[in-house]
Amino acid sequence: MKKVLSPICQAFWHPLVEGLENIPTDGPAIIAGNHLSVLDAAFLAIASNRRITFLAKSEYFTTPGLKGMAGKMFVAATGQIAVDRGNRRKATAALQAGAGVLGRGGLLGIFPEGTRSPDGRLYRGKHGVARLALETGVPVIPVGLVGTFQVLPMDRRLPRPGRVQVRFGTPLNFPRMTGERTGLAQRAATEQIMRSIQELSGQRQADIYAERFKASLGLVSR
Template structure:
């Protein structure tokens, strides 16, 4: 816990000093109890930014290979992602997806905060894509409030063709929590879709992005 707190404070200090972000709405984060952060996704750094700037801890998934690298670089990456509260997950495997979902439920049951990107992957054209219904499933199953977040300008911090981070001003707007009736896992797909669409509408209002008609797709390998 001490390492986690120190890592978050260090990253927050770096971001504040070199990026001078405009951050609004932090008072909308519940002071206690479980909550789900649902954000648009523009940059590899989005999770780290949200984890560092939020007043409470937020657990995001990160690719498992970030935790298994070799040598000094691998150890540093593992320490960093563990330090900000990231959770390793294998991508593209059904069993791993089920285990990941259970991990999120366990964290919410413990009264903690989790983060999710309803779009599924980063937007590379700046559009806000249709939300996948996992966030709606979590909200209806647990009854945890959903805190929408709109990020603007984070894609400039690490352009797609660069491995280095370039300090740039960005904005993070945190909206009022959205509440859904707790139904447990036995709810209909239309109810899940309706909850997800409501969440995406809130994200769109905060991010100011133009909406895309369909789902986002990960880049070709």
């Protein structure tokens, strides 16, 4: 998949990658980035020298028709893990699967906002990334994607040419807290991660969850 996508991305979007040295050459880490476009995971996968396994919404695995088939082929080829955002039990199981990736020394990619930004702003992060970091003790590498919203926002079917930047930040380390699943520790860690992402992406912040904002506009969360 990387061999196929890399020359296409180079030709149309000339991605500029910064901070690649912040990704460890081996061992586990969480890659946490902003989510502006359906292309975000592809750009992160291409930028990294190591394979990244992403937590992906379950709709990619179940959508019917040609669009669903293409999405399913992509997420299967890139080893993504389905997350049912409307089912707490299944979402917890997906986080446990993500912890398994980290336990095997892999890189796990997460978009803390939970869904794509509808307007280019950075929305509040959910606690899943902080929960994994606190339970496993692995570092979180913040990443800011720039330009993917202009290339392929939610209201477009086909991408535009443009320039994309992928900025990996300094790893964030959190003390391991076995059993710490709620409260101030998760919130504080989430806020620190989102601040780092904002500094890298330069986005304006919105003090609301993206899903809630989309619902207020009558948009289907995607």
